[in-house]
Amino acid sequence: MADAGHGPMRPVPFPVTNPERIPTQRYYDAEFFELEREYLWPRVWQMACRLEEIPEVGDWVEYKILEWSIIVIRAQSGVKAFHNTCRHRGVQLASGGHGNCEVQGFQCPFHGWRWTMEGKNSFVFKPELFSDEQLDPADLDLIPCRVELWGGCAFINMDPDAAPLMEHIQPYADRLDTRNIGEMKMEWWVSTILPTNWKLAMEAFMEGYHTMRTHPQLVHPTQRGDKAVYGPREFADASLRLKPYKTSREMVENAIHQMKTLSIGMGGMIHATDIAVAEAIKDEVELPDDIQAAEIHWYRTLNDEITKRARARGVPIPDLNEAAAKHVISPVQFCFPHYFLLPVYGNASSYRIRPLTPETCLFELYSLTLMPEGHKQPRLTAPEPIPHDDPRFPPIPLQDYSNLPLQQIGLHGRGFEFMRLARDVEGLISNYHRLIDGFLSGVEQDKLVAATRIVSSPFEVAIEDIGF
Amino acid sequence: MADAAGAPLRSVPFPVTNPERIPVQRYYDEDFYELERKYLWPRVWQMACRLEEIPEVGDWVEYKILEWSVIVIRTASGVKAFHNTCRHRGVQLASGGHGNCEVQGFQCPFHGWRWTMEGKNSFVFKPELFSDEQLDPADLDLIPCRVELWGGCAFINFDDSAAPFIECIKPYAERLDPRNVEKLKIEWWVSTELPTNWKLAMEAFMEGYHVMRTHPQLLHPRRRGDKAQYGPEMRDQAERLAPHKDVREFVDQTIHNLRTLSVGMAGMIHETEVDIAETLRDIELPEDLPSAEVEWYRRLNEEIMVRGREQGLAMPDLVNLFFNGPRAYPVEFCFPHYFLLPVFGAMSSYRIRPLGPEKCLFELYSLRMYPEGEERPRPTKPVPMPHDSEDWPPIPKQDYSNLPLQQIGLHGRGFEFMRLSRDVEGLISNYQRLIDGFLGGVEQDKLTKGIQVCCDGLDVPIKDLGF
Numbered sequence: 001m002a003d004a005g006h007g008p009m010r011p012v013p014f015p016v017t018n019p020e021r022i023p024t025q026r027y028y029d030a031e032f033f034e035l036e037r038e039y040l041w042p043r044v045w046q047m048a049c050r051l052e053e054i055p056e057v058g059d060w061v062e063y064k065i066l067e068w069s070i071i072v073i074r075a076q077s078g079v080k081a082f083h084n085t086c087r088h089r090g091v092q093l094a095s096g097g098h099g100n101c102e103v104q105g106f107q108c109p110f111h112g113w114r115w116t117m118e119g120k121n122s123f124v125f126k127p128e129l130f131s132d133e134q135l136d137p138a139d140l141d142l143i144p145c146r147v148e149l150w151g152g153c154a155f156i157n158m159d160p161d162a163a164p165l166m167e168h169i170q171p172y173a174d175r176l177d178t179r180n181i182g183e184m185k186m187e188w189w190v191s192t193i194l195p196t197n198w199k200l201a202m203e204a205f206m207e208g209y210h211t212m213r214t215h216p217q218l219v220h221p222t223q224r225g226d227k228a229v230y231g232p233r234e235f236a237d238a239s240l241r242l243k244p245y246k247t248s249r250e251m252v253e254n255a256i257h258q259m260k261t262l263s264i265g266m267g268g269m270i271h272a273t274d275i276a277v278a279e280a281i282k283d284e285v286e287l288p289d290d291i292q293a294a295e296i297h298w299y300r301t302l303n304d305e306i307t308k309r310a311r312a313r314g315v316p317i318p319d320l321n322e323a324a325a326k327h328v329i330s331p332v333q334f335c336f337p338h339y340f341l342l343p344v345y346g347n348a349s350s351y352r353i354r355p356l357t358p359e360t361c362l363f364e365l366y367s368l369t370l371m372p373e374g375h376k377q378p379r380l381t382a383p384e385p386i387p388h389d390d391p392r393f394p395p396i397p398l399q400d401y402s403n404l405p406l407q408q409i410g411l412h413g414r415g416f417e418f419m420r421l422a423r424d425v426e427g428l429i430s431n432y433h434r435l436i437d438g439f440l441s442g443v444e445q446d447k448l449v450a451a452t453r454i455v456s457s458p459f460e461v462a463i464e465d466i467g468f
Numbered sequence: 469m470a471d472a473a474g475a476p477l478r479s480v481p482f483p484v485t486n487p488e489r490i491p492v493q494r495y496y497d498e499d500f501y502e503l504e505r506k507y508l509w510p511r512v513w514q515m516a517c518r519l520e521e522i523p524e525v526g527d528w529v530e531y532k533i534l535e536w537s538v539i540v541i542r543t544a545s546g547v548k549a550f551h552n553t554c555r556h557r558g559v560q561l562a563s564g565g566h567g568n569c570e571v572q573g574f575q576c577p578f579h580g581w582r583w584t585m586e587g588k589n590s591f592v593f594k595p596e597l598f599s600d601e602q603l604d605p606a607d608l609d610l611i612p613c614r615v616e617l618w619g620g621c622a623f624i625n626f627d628d629s630a631a632p633f634i635e636c637i638k639p640y641a642e643r644l645d646p647r648n649v650e651k652l653k654i655e656w657w658v659s660t661e662l663p664t665n666w667k668l669a670m671e672a673f674m675e676g677y678h679v680m681r682t683h684p685q686l687l688h689p690r691r692r693g694d695k696a697q698y699g700p701e702m703r704d705q706a707e708r709l710a711p712h713k714d715v716r717e718f719v720d721q722t723i724h725n726l727r728t729l730s731v732g733m734a735g736m737i738h739e740t741e742v743d744i745a746e747t748l749r750d751i752e753l754p755e756d757l758p759s760a761e762v763e764w765y766r767r768l769n770e771e772i773m774v775r776g777r778e779q780g781l782a783m784p785d786l787v788n789l790f791f792n793g794p795r796a797y798p799v800e801f802c803f804p805h806y807f808l809l810p811v812f813g814a815m816s817s818y819r820i821r822p823l824g825p826e827k828c829l830f831e832l833y834s835l836r837m838y839p840e841g842e843e844r845p846r847p848t849k850p851v852p853m854p855h856d857s858e859d860w861p862p863i864p865k866q867d868y869s870n871l872p873l874q875q876i877g878l879h880g881r882g883f884e885f886m887r888l889s890r891d892v893e894g895l896i897s898n899y900q901r902l903i904d905g906f907l908g909g910v911e912q913d914k915l916t917k918g919i920q921v922c923c924d925g926l927d928v929p930i931k932d933l934g935f
Binding site: 020021024203209210212213214402403406407409410411412413414415416419420421422423424425426 | 510535536537551552553554555556557558559560561563575576577578579580593594597598599601602603611613626
């Protein structure tokens with residue numbers, strides 16, 4: 001393999017050569033994981049923390065990715081990030097995951113050297129013991145890490161030469177900004193350690209093709225056709241036959257049922273207040289008999305009512321109909337490599353999935369919502385992971401977690417050489433993998449940036465040309 | 469190291485260079501374990517299930533070895549095996565360990581694709597979303613795994629170029645087939661996870677040299693000499709077994725030993741077989757002791773055979789076997805991880821799978837014959853019990869008490885190798901050298917011959933494997 005203009009590239013083991021087929025070793029091979037460690041993670045923008053984690057000046061949190069630890073601090077001069085390493089003999093400065101350093105700064109637990117919250121060195125014990133060169137002030141401050149803010153989060157990048165965050169995530173960011181995503185706050189935050197590769201976990205959310213089998217409750221009974229397509233073999237019909245609504249009323253009843261199922265299923269995403277609005281207007285709203293027209297009218301009315309009632313409570317919600325006119329928003333929105341959002345009305349569910357080893361990942365789930373201006377939230381801190389089959393997880397994540405470990409094991413099946421993707425709806429999986437191959441093989445920076453813009457996309461997209 | 473034909477072999481860490489000395493790292497080293505994962509397990513025939521686990525058409529069980537999962541199914545067209553992997557995105561199709569797929573087939577829990585019990589793809593959800601090439605029918609059926617039946621079990625092998633199973637187990641099968649092993653059924657089945665390497669657990673059964681110390685009850689008190697040779701005060705190095713004084717004493721001691729073994733294993737010699745021995749306690753026997761011994765054993769074999777056949781059991785011709793053979797060893801090893809302990813009509817049976825370099829899944833089956841046509845409940849995989857549970861029969865319990873101590877002891881600094889008895893601990897060496905053959909890349913037909921040598925019995929000497 002050779003780059004167009006820049007000589008030979010690095011060979012990638014188990015590369016994606018057919019975009020519709022993903023070699024399975026990419027999900028467990030130790031060498032592949034090692035190449036991701038070397039050539040992917042140190043060079044991408046990563047959601048490092050939500051800004052509600054560091055509400056006050058001096059608040060800091062630690063972001064860990066593989067063997068690297070970074071401190072993100074709300075400093076007097078804005079949010080900053082530093083590598084969590086003492087400049088004397090390398091001990092981690094900040095431990096415990098979070099804290100406030102406004103007064104104390106950071107002190108190394110080994111020899112007591114100190115830094116301010118701005119990362120300036122403020123104390124060296126017995127400096128007379130060191131050669132001058134060793135204590136060059138320019139070389140004693142904490143090592144900064146690139147950090148940029150978007151969407152209520154701090155993103156870090158360990159590559160000093162990386163293009164700015166916004167160059168990577170447009171038009172993704174614009175689409176989500178119409179939803180005031182930056183104003184959302186965490187309601188709750190849970191995590192688990194899954195026995196799967198990080199990519200496998202990400203990919204479980206990249207298509208809706210699995211909904212019918214994995215989350216059957218999301219399809220309303222009256223919508224499933226009279227014989228379940230997934231029923232016993234004798235019922236198996238090669239196409240999914242959704243039954244048409246019989247009346248406009250039935251359409252509304254189905255819509256509200258689905259809102260409730262999603263709300264319960266995600267423990268958020270759609271809120272009780274949204275459902276209450278729908279329930280309150282369902283009998284008043286006048287619906288045309290034509291079902292398509294009725295559907296459009298219903299959602300317009302619901303959006304207006306949710307907007308109006310939320311604003312009355314002081315919630316900074318955008319005009320949902322205006323927002324929808326700007327961007328028809330897809331239910332799942334991926335921010336390459338490891339973060340994604342599921343925005344609905346004034347809320348969103350949000351996921352972050354970090355590699356721990358070739359076959360384990362840290363899986364975090366946040367429930368976000370727009371809260372009334374001035375609403376004081378307690379500072380949330382990173383949750384202790386709970387078992388992936390813990391009944392405290394909402395039903396939909398539990399269903400996803402029940403498949404994922406089986407998939408990781410199944411991938412090892414001898415003779416199972418590649419995943420076969422649906423070109424039309426599982427394309428994001430392929431797009432992601434080919435972008436990763438771009439990082440691993442050494443495709444030039446600007447092409448990677450352009451491809452990241454393509455790959456930071458909604459779910460269920462087709463296989464696309466990412467430019468290399 | 470070079471192959472005879474000149475091709476360079478892979479280098480094996482901690483190889484057996486002196487057949488009487490086994491380097492200890494082979495029992496815990498991660499690299500060694502990784503090489504076994506890569507070059508041994510995917511290339512050997514492995515007892516995957518007993519056929520009573522899948523009595524009816526559509527019955528399936530999962531066999532797991534390391535990271536691999538295989539489904540063994542009794543289909544309408546015979547027993548088949550498939551890799552337990554959906555051909556779309558790789559999710560395990562069958563979970564829960566066992567089931568019946570005759571009507572439902574298998575359905576992937578992720579996107580709902582389906583397969584029949586014969587492994588044919590029968591449903592792809594929304595096929596119009598896929599390129600034609602992705603749905604080539606020839607490429608959508610479950611991936612088959614080799615399976616062959618012998619001795620009441622299904623054996624699988626991931627290696628398509630391996631010699632047929634039955635070729636690998638000559639002359640093992642010749643010793644066991646006349647004992648009607650394929651007619652045996654599970655009476656009970658238990659398991660435990662032992663904190664030892666899988667080979668260490670196997671090797672605990674490869675010699676009888678440990679019986680005197682580990683299972684002292686198996687020697688009748690009067691047979692141990694007047695002073696126990698393992699007692700603290702004993703300085704006598706020779707095992708001094710007291711000779712039987714007379715024919716009656718011989719019979720009493722033999723029945724006592726049969727009972728102790730039967731209780732000790734909760735089977736192997738089935739209690740009904742011991743009861744038959746009891747009925748022969750007072751039979752008339754020649755006065756001359758050697759003749760009396762032969763006659764008494766002849767009667768015992770005859771009674772067990774005749775009474776068993778009266779009940780409809782497919783008893784082998786035990787009298788003929790007693791006089792003319794082929795003689796089976798008290799423990800019969802089927803390389804790599806299965807063995808049988810045949811005595812009369814019943815047997816004990818073991819299977820030991822690796823779970824980690826220092827951990828194994830240890831299963832113990834008690835097998836016996838049942839009247840032809842008698843309905844038996846379908847046995848399913850037991851939940852492992854602690855290895856020190858009071859529920860284990862006494863003999864396995866004694867073995868389990870040593871094994872974890874041995875695994876720890878192997879790490880002793882300066883303890884570089886196990887020193888084997890050339891004459892009775894030879895099978896340990898034979899096994900280990902055959903494993904080196906797999907790891908080192910010895911050619912296939914030599915390995916097959918090596919397997920034939922290693923499918924061997926208790927207490928055998930070190931043997932030439934042919935490489």
